Amino acid sequence: EDGYKRLLEPAMETELRVLTKQKADEEAIRVFAENARQLLLAAPMGQKNVLAIDPGFRTGCKVVCLDKQGQLLENTAIYPHTGQGNVKNAEATILELCKKYEVEAIAIGNGTAGRETEAFIRGLNLPNTTVVMVNESGASIYSASDVAREEFPTQDITVRGAVSIGRRLMDPLAELVKIDPKSIGVGQYQHDVDQNKLQASLDDTVISAVNAVGVELNTASKQILAYVSGLGPTLAQNIVNYRNTNGAFKNRESLKKVPRLGDKAYEQAAGFLRIRNAENVLDTSGVHPERYAVVDKMAKDLGTTVSALMKDTTLQKQIKPQQYVTDEIGLPTLTDILKELAKPGRDPREQFEAFSFTDGVNEIADLRIGMKLSGIVTNITNFGAFVDIGVHQDGLVHTSQLANRFVANPNDIVKVHQKVEVTVMEVDVARKRISLSMKTEERPKQKDQSGKPREERTKHEYKPNTQKQNFKPRNEPKDADGDLQEKLAKLKGMFK
Known part of the structure; x- marks a missing residue:
């Protein structure tokens, strides 16, 4: 007993804690990596002329115009939430920019004043223009990063953030790779796990996503090129420098002219790099140059x-x-x-579909129990999914409310950035907690002994039971006096 208490028990307890912590870390990292991958592979709108807005109340809304390659054309600020006079000026500014740059889509950040700005833009009834709310998680991290300062050295942080919002609409993958994956707002307990293992797992996830989609060699940034198999930050920078000096790549073979890019790096990277309008049509596909001879x-x-x-x-x-x-x-x-x-150069990502939140629901105070709302899944954990319903606070769909059946893994039901329909179950305004449900109202019809639903039985099918029943009451009370006389007789017999 003494040996157990002094030696075995502390050692076993420590070992069990370590093993349990490792298991918990692995599960948390797995969830984070899965969510990050889904977010990276979100559907892109594609190359469009985009007007992006980083909304705000008192400080105004920062507006930027981007061309089809995501390059900044113009930036300004509007103040649609600070007085009627400013509303008129804001309307005139938006209409002028949309006409000047032939804007095809408007991206609005989903942060502070997002829903109010969306209502303002939709009220303009712009023709042939798609209005989309964009998740701006991590945009502020990007705007203050070295990458953003290098790209826009003369612009302030708000302009950089608005540019990031617009580019996320065009191509989420190309923009999100510029941000530390830990800052994109998905996962659970990520700050409590082994940070080295988490970083390694997220790096692998980003590499996998980038290579699954493929990279356009002549337009890709050095940040996304760095994640291509066989390349890295140094070779990615060399590719960009070569491209800036010698013009666009016309074929994959010319990659070998890039300084320090050897045969091995070329062999690993070539299949994941695409060249639009290339001299060889196979350069637009995912077929590796080593296999061109087979196709020929x-x-x-x-x-x-x-x-x-x-x-x-x-x-x-x-x-x-x-x-x-x-x-x-x-x-x-x-x-x-x-x-x-x-399907040469096929994109494994889903087709883009425009989404809008339910009109008239902008704050938690607007919610009522039983309301049916449209939402977007923003994060998935082991205990459920968080859904953005446009009230500046995500609601939780607990695992028990994800479906009309038992759900072991929430990822089997929903994915990050998936559009869903939810029902409000509970609202706590003071604590800013929203409980949602994705269960359907359909209930299985109850069947009787005939095997038919009760409502389907006709009155002719109902046959009352006419058989006479012989009911025998249990524990029927006996006559108290008779019972007493019987006991007295037995006692007299015992003493004769």
Whole structure:
């Protein structure tokens, strides 16, 4: 007993705590990495002329105009929330900018004054212009970073933040890689876990997402190029410098001219780099240069060119991949090549869909129990999902409220940035807590012994039970006097 208390118990307790902490860290890191990946792979709107607004009340709304490549064209400020006179000026400014730069979409940050600014913009009834609320988590981190200062040395922080909001609408992945993944507002307990393991996991997640989508070589920033397999910050900077000096890359082979980019780095990176309008059509696809010869042979066997083969699905269906299997190229690789030929340079991200919050619900005080609202999932944890419903405070959909069935893992039901319909279950204005539900109102119909729902039974099917029942009351009370006489008789017999 003494040996257990002095030696074994403390050692076992310490070991158990360490093992439990490691397990908890691994789970928290897994959740964070999964959420980060979903956010990075959010649907992009694509190359559009965008007007982006970083909203505010007293300090005004910072407005920037971006071209289709995300370059800053003009910036100004409007004050639509500080008086009627300023509202007129703000309206005139927005209308003028939209006409001047042929604006196709307006991105509005979802922070302070976001819903009010959205209502103001929608009230202008701009034709052929999509208005979208954008999650601005981490935009302030970017605006004060070295990356932002290097890109916009003469602009203030508010302008940089508005630019980031607009670019997030165009291509979330390209913009979010400029921010420390720990600052993008997803995950659980990320500040309590092993920071080295967390950073390594998030770096792997970003690399995986970037390479899954592919990178446009002639327009990519050095930040996103640094995450391409085989490259890094130094080679990414060298690529940008070479591009600025010699102009756009015309083919993948010219990558070998970049200083310090050797054969091994080229071999690893080439398949993930795309070149739009390249001399070789395969440079626009995910087919690796090492496999160009196989595609050329496929086209030659069909009596056509590679360019024609990539455009003609009928010709692609005639290819029998088994004929091209060698010791170096297996059937899975050939199958991937055929998929890439069918959709060269395909983007695995979902198609962009415009979203808007429910009108008339701008603050927590506007919420009522039972309200049905539109929302966007902003974060997922093991105990549920947080949903932005446009009231400056995310609501929680607990795991038990995610579906009409048992849910072991919330990621099986929802994804970060997914659009959902929720019902308000509980509101605590003082503590700023909102409970939501995604359960549907459909309930399974109750069935009787006949196997049919009760409401489907007709009166002719109902047959009352006419069989006579012989009910016997339990514990029927006996006559008290008779019972007493019987006991007295027994006692007399015992003493004879």
